Amino acid sequence: MFEIKNVSMIYDMNSDEKLYALNGFNLTLPDTGLVGIIGPSGSGKSTLMYCMSTLKRPTEGSIVYDGQELTGLSNKQRENIRRNEFGFVFQKHYLVPYMTAMDNVTVAGIGDRKELYKKGAEYLSLLGLKKREFNKRPSKLSGGQCQRVAIARAMINNPRVIFADEPTASLDHENAFRVMKILKKYSEERLVIVVTHDRSVLSDVDIMVEMWDGKLSNTYMPMSERENYE
């Protein structure tokens, strides 16, 4: 699904010492599966995710998504892809403070309102929210509950790719495990890219991408997954 070739992202282009967030990065990802991107802070994980999701344009290189070169797309085309094909979970949940949990999930929804509310309720329940919490505003929910609402929002349009930046950062172990299980299930038919620095949440990934200083330091498929692929 993704073919990333020689992608570099340089900040501070005008200074003498260029700052490489990504430096000649190459990666190919399949249509489905759970992909974990791991690395220390500043290794370029989030920048890679932003470039792949069209939020950022890389300075050089090519990112092909589903046969389409993303780097050359107009703003309108990039918006359309984000809107129709991608789902996002950001580090901070970015919930709209005046909306209920349910409205926050369906705000990005495409299609029939009733269906959206039905689907939203289904996802929120799956993610461990109780029905009475659906109508609570973010200020009345815990950080973990907010993050789960943000995950449900990312899934509401059944996107082909979910980009999740530290999706379990504000969750306890039990809920982190539950969320990863749901993302794993979702990745059976779609692609889920999880950016994290917490290796423990990536035990179930199909592909692990390790980054260091804007470069790919290692990529591997866990043994169990390799057997499945074989």
Add this chain to the structure above:
Amino acid sequence: MKGNLSALKFVRNNKKQVWVMIVALSLTFMTMYIINFLFLSTQESFKGLFLEQPKKVAFVDLAPDTMGVDRNSCASDEEYYEKTDEARNKIIENLKEHEGISDVIYTQCLYASYTPVVGAVGYDFPLLSKEKIPEYLEHMEAKLISGRMPEGDGEILVDEKVLKNKKMEIGGYFNESAYGKTFRVVGIIESDYLLCVGTPQGYTNSGWYMVVLCDEENSDMSKVLSDIGIITTEYDTIYDSVDWAEMYEDMVTNQIDVALLGILIVVIIFLAISILVAYVSFMRNRVNEYCLYASIGFSRRDIYGMIMREILIIFGFSILLGAVMTVIIMLVMGNFVLDNMGLIYNYFYPEHLLRILAAFVVIVGFLQIPVSVTINNIKTIDMIEE
């Protein structure tokens, strides 16, 4: 397939903020229209007196020179007065023969005043012999609705609106402050012209006039007098349809229009500033929300559309609420205040309503400034998190 960003979510979930805005806007709408309603009731109340009455009656006081009497050729005052009376009587006879003039009566007049919401008007009315009064009422299409016709001296018939305006009743003394108990109200008449008429008693300060009962086509007295060979000058006093119409335009319509426009502009400037400040604050609190929408694929146009829909819902609802409040307040004021003041009023002034609506459109236009600035400064989450 695309889903729009719903404007209703903001409206539904921010009831307090939205209501404050709606109440402020609807009160402004109501205040503006009520001010128009009250000011224009003055215009309406004056219409009959200024525009309709002079089509039926004119008051003419010609200078002796105009009547062809030369002061220097008269040996004494008595001769001068005699010649003036003769000349006037001749003119009266000639006027009576003019087409469209049904009668001309040289008589003393009395002063009446009428005070609407804004300003006041004073006008003279004739003091006739009791035998002439029915003829005058018939000509002016007025009828006695209460009390009786004047039978003795110093008895007055007063239009019901004027009587209410002066807070008087039958038996009260007219212009008591100036004439004491000389003129007593004996009957109430219904007319379209704030009409008053009475019988004389002693002398008044309003002077003597030729009261010309005319039809509409012959209500321009300068022209009528010119037809009988009298050329009027600036020394003559003529209150006819032309003169009253000019006064109505200069002193009533134009001044009220200028005042209303001035009030509208001042209110709208203050309202626009308040709404702008409120909206800048609203939008500042929602920067992260807009940023989220932009990040998950909504275009700036989608976000702009949502904000504009929110604004239109708020303004639309404000106008509806303002209209309902305005109707209620107008009914109450009309029935309990203006009627008691003997004023004439209309509820619906389309031109002024459109002016207020246009002012609201201008405010929506002003709101484009903060909206456009916000839209142009929307960042995506990657930019915020860096």
